[in-house]
Amino acid sequence: MTSGAQFFRLGSVAALAMLFALPAASAQAACPIGKTVAASRQVLQCPQGLTLTLEAGAALTLSDSDGNGAPERAQLEGKAILIESPEGGAAAAFEVVTPQAIAAVRGTRWAVDAQDGKTSVFVVRGRVDVRRVDGDAGVMLAPGEGVDVDDGAGPLEVRRWPAARVD
Numbered sequence: 634m635t636s637g638a639q640f641f642r643l644g645s646v647a648a649l650a651m652l653f654a655l656p657a658a659s660a661q662a663a664c665p666i667g668k669t670v671a672a673s674r675q676v677l678q679c680p681q682g683l684t685l686t687l688e689a690g691a692a693l694t695l696s697d698s699d700g701n702g703a704p705e706r707a708q709l710e711g712k713a714i715l716i717e718s719p720e721g722g723a724a725a726a727f728e729v730v731t732p733q734a735i736a737a738v739r740g741t742r743w744a745v746d747a748q749d750g751k752t753s754v755f756v757v758r759g760r761v762d763v764r765r766v767d768g769d770a771g772v773m774l775a776p777g778e779g780v781d782v783d784d785g786a787g788p789l790e791v792r793r794w795p796a797a798r799v800d
Contacts, residue, residue, distance in 0.1 A: 663677070663678065664677045664678060664679030664680065664683070664685070664695065664703075664704060665677070665695065666695050666696070666697045666702075666704060667694060667695065668692070668693070668694045669687070669692070669693055669694070669695070670690070670691070670692045671687035671688065671689055671690060671691045671692075671712075672689065673689045674686065674687065674688060674689050675687045675691075679695075679703055679704055680701070680702050680703035681703045681719075682718065682719040683703065683704070683716070683717070683718045683719075683727055684716075684717040684718075685707070685714055685715070685716055685717075686714060686715040686717075687712070687713075687714050688712045688713040688714065689712075690711070690712045691709070691711065691712035691713060691714055692709070692710040692711050692712065693707045693708060693709045693710065693714065694707070694708040694710075695707050696708070704727070705726060705727060705728070706727070706728050706729070706730060707727070707728075707729045707730070708730050708731075709729050709730065709731045709745060709747045709752075710731075710747070711747055711748060712746070712747070712748065713744060713745065713746035713747075713748075714729070714744070714745055715742070715743070715744045716729065716738060716741075716742070716743055716744070716745070717741075717742045718738050718741065718742075720741075720759070726738070729745045730766065731745065731747035731752040731766075731782075732747065732750075732752070732766070732784075733747070733750070733751060733752040733765065733766060733782040733783055733784055734752040734754065734763055734764065734765060734766060734782035735763070735764055735765075735766055735771075736752075736754045736761050736762070736763045737761065737762045737763075738759070738761055741756060741757070741758050741759020741760060741761055742756075742757040742758040742759065743755060743756045743757060743758075743759070743761045743774075744757070750783060750784060751781055751782065751783045752781070752782045752783075753779060753780070753781050753782075754774060754779060754780055754782070755774075755778075755779035755794060755799070756774040756775060756776050756777070756778055756779070757776065758776055759776070760773055760774065760775055761773070761774045762774075763780050763782065763789065764789070765782060765789070769786075770788070770789075771789065772789045772791045774791060777793055777794065777799070778791050778792065778793055778794065779791075779792060779794040779798070780792070
């Protein structure tokens, strides 16, 4: 099981620290518009204060629809990313799209994991709006809350993730 999978399935704070907080294990890079597949844990420093930390094997495509050099959207194909964005400004409107969900930042630190036919979103700091890709009613997550989005049609269920899952 990968570190990202352990983070969302076992919920370990230690796994979160291992996946996203240890700078020695990651490569830092500019924020490339287009497709990126991380061979190892990678930190992307984007304009306007947006930082994306990709789990090894994470595949995403960054889009810059207004041509200002800063991405507004990431299409996450698999694995996990940690998103850090400052409150306010253009980076506060960043969103992540997976096969199951669209998660939009509201100035925060949050994680998205898209694997095994499900997307899990967890908020460390700030707020994140999450909805299914079909546009049905979404939910707003606050710190310590998470949601699992699958291909089903039922309502999204916000849960306060227990320490074991967060860890």
